[in-house]
Amino acid sequence: MKNARITIIGTGYVGLVSGTCFAEVGHQVLCVDKDPHKIETLRNGGIPIYEPGLEEMVRRNVAAGRLQFTDSTAEGVENSDIIFIAVPTPPQPDGSVDLSFIEGVAREIASHLTGYRIIVDKSTVPVKTAEKVAETIRRYCKARVEFDVVSNPEFLREGFAVEDLMKPDRIVIGVGSQRPVTAMREVYEPFQAPIIVTDTNSAELIKHAANSFLALKISYANALSVICEAAGANVQEVTRGMGLDARIGTRFLQAGLGFGGSCFPKDLSAFIQISTELGYDFRLLKEVQRINAEQMDRFIKRITDTLWVLKAKRIGVLGLAFKQNTDDVRTSPAIEVCQRLVREGAMLRVHDPQAMDKARTLLPEGPQVTYLLSQDEVPEGCDALVIATEWPQFAKLDLARTRASMNTPIVIDGRNLFDPAEMERLGFIYKSIGRGS
Numbered sequence: 546m547k548n549a550r551i552t553i554i555g556t557g558y559v560g561l562v563s564g565t566c567f568a569e570v571g572h573q574v575l576c577v578d579k580d581p582h583k584i585e586t587l588r589n590g591g592i593p594i595y596e597p598g599l600e601e602m603v604r605r606n607v608a609a610g611r612l613q614f615t616d617s618t619a620e621g622v623e624n625s626d627i628i629f630i631a632v633p634t635p636p637q638p639d640g641s642v643d644l645s646f647i648e649g650v651a652r653e654i655a656s657h658l659t660g661y662r663i664i665v666d667k668s669t670v671p672v673k674t675a676e677k678v679a680e681t682i683r684r685y686c687k688a689r690v691e692f693d694v695v696s697n698p699e700f701l702r703e704g705f706a707v708e709d710l711m712k713p714d715r716i717v718i719g720v721g722s723q724r725p726v727t728a729m730r731e732v733y734e735p736f737q738a739p740i741i742v743t744d745t746n747s748a749e750l751i752k753h754a755a756n757s758f759l760a761l762k763i764s765y766a767n768a769l770s771v772i773c774e775a776a777g778a779n780v781q782e783v784t785r786g787m788g789l790d791a792r793i794g795t796r797f798l799q800a801g802l803g804f805g806g807s808c809f810p811k812d813l814s815a816f817i818q819i820s821t822e823l824g825y826d827f828r829l830l831k832e833v834q835r836i837n838a839e840q841m842d843r844f845i846k847r848i849t850d851t852l853w854v855l856k857a858k859r860i861g862v863l864g865l866a867f868k869q870n871t872d873d874v875r876t877s878p879a880i881e882v883c884q885r886l887v888r889e890g891a892m893l894r895v896h897d898p899q900a901m902d903k904a905r906t907l908l909p910e911g912p913q914v915t916y917l918l919s920q921d922e923v924p925e926g927c928d929a930l931v932i933a934t935e936w937p938q939f940a941k942l943d944l945a946r947t948r949a950s951m952n953t954p955i956v957i958d959g960r961n962l963f964d965p966a967e968m969e970r971l972g973f974i975y976k977s978i979g980r981g982s
């Protein structure tokens with residue numbers, strides 16, 4: 546199974562990037578998506594998402610004949626040794642997870658199975674999903690074939706997906722029997738990462754537990770930022786001082802606007818919901834959610850405290866994506882800031898290096914929101930400038946030009962990109978997160 550025939554069902558962030566990275570290390574990959582337009586785009590060399598390094602890698606592997614696209618699940622099941630499921634698992638209004646795409650794919654695989662396959666779930670799912678997938682395939686498969694269902698959660702971050710996939714910290718393989726273990730180890734061997742083989746329920750829990758813990762770290766830093774503001778201390782110094790203790794680690798301790806995106810908020814709600822179903826009230830994680838929501842409220846209050854009336858104020862906003870290096874605006878704190886400012890009657894001038902097209906679907910077009918192609922144009926005539934996403938290029942803003950072009954030189958930085966002393970020296974009224982101002 547060194548050069549496995551791999552089928553990936555679902556060409557979103559996880560499916561497309563994993564498929565491409567599997568091809569990169571020599572496997573034969575077929576990506577399946579039921580959306581024929583997406584398949585058409587991919588076949589023509591287009592990439593439906595922005596992810597650094599992905600486009601070249603797709604092109605290289607398509608040219609080498611290792612990466613192909615189809616809208617036929619039957620073809621995918623037929624031409625594979627291993628089938629990865631990487632379809633969306635969106636949240637439902639009560640916080641639980643909508644597993645209908647997973648169930649639909651399991652049924653489709655079942656209807657095309659003619660011989661032994663390893664079926665791997667890569668989507669983020671609640672504990673016990675692998676058992677349900679196996680049950681579904683067994684129920685809907687007319688032929689008498691053997692198969693194994695494996696849980697193999699993915700830990701990539703958007704914006705760093707290729708890097709995270711090519712150099713993973715660990716690979717988790719959850720199995721119900723020993724049969725698929727050798728093949729799964731071989732598929733991942735080229736990535737040279739520690740491999741943890743466990744049962745499917747533990748594998749599924751590892752994913753929810755890891756994301757919830759990372760969200761907890763961020764909420765911890767955000768809670769500290771409140772204390773730091775009240776005490777006149779600097780949260781960046783405090784978290785660095787903590788994080789250099791190897792048992793704690795410096796990463797994911799960046800205080801800011803709170804976490805967003807399509808994973809942390811959804812996975813936290815799901816994990817809380819599952820815990821309740823399993824008889825445990827996970828109050829710690831409810832507090833993580835509460836701190837995150839309050840951090841946003843506090844930021845908006847800081848803007849209104851500084852500007853007083855927002856109606857007809859001109860506010861520049863740098864950043865629309867939920868984090869740097871992506872065009873993803875799903876549950877983006879930056880979009881929430883914009884929506885709340887618009888609701889108060891502010892007139893926005895916005896810029897994001899990648900996310901403006903996607904933001905247009907969530908923010909009103911027209912006089913209330915002006916989209917600008919250059920970050921340096923955003924501050925012109927503004928009563929305040931808000932930093933909402935941690936794109937590193939925002940830290941290189943032309944500050945002299947910004948100061949000169951603003952109506953009033955107020956900068957409210959939700960990502961702590963600038964040095965408070967320097968901003969004051971340049972004549973700005975500068976407010977940031979947890980740094981004594």
Ligand code: UGA
Binds near residue numbers: 935
């Ligand atoms: C997250 C996890 O980091 C991945 O390991 C996981 O695979 C992924 O979810 C998933 O479940 O698919 P992602 O949502 O892409 O990845 O992005 P992160 O880099 O984790 O950032 C999430 C949010 O937290 C962003 O809004 C970011 O701005 C915020 N954040 C992150 C902070 O506010 N402070 C930090 O120190 C780090």
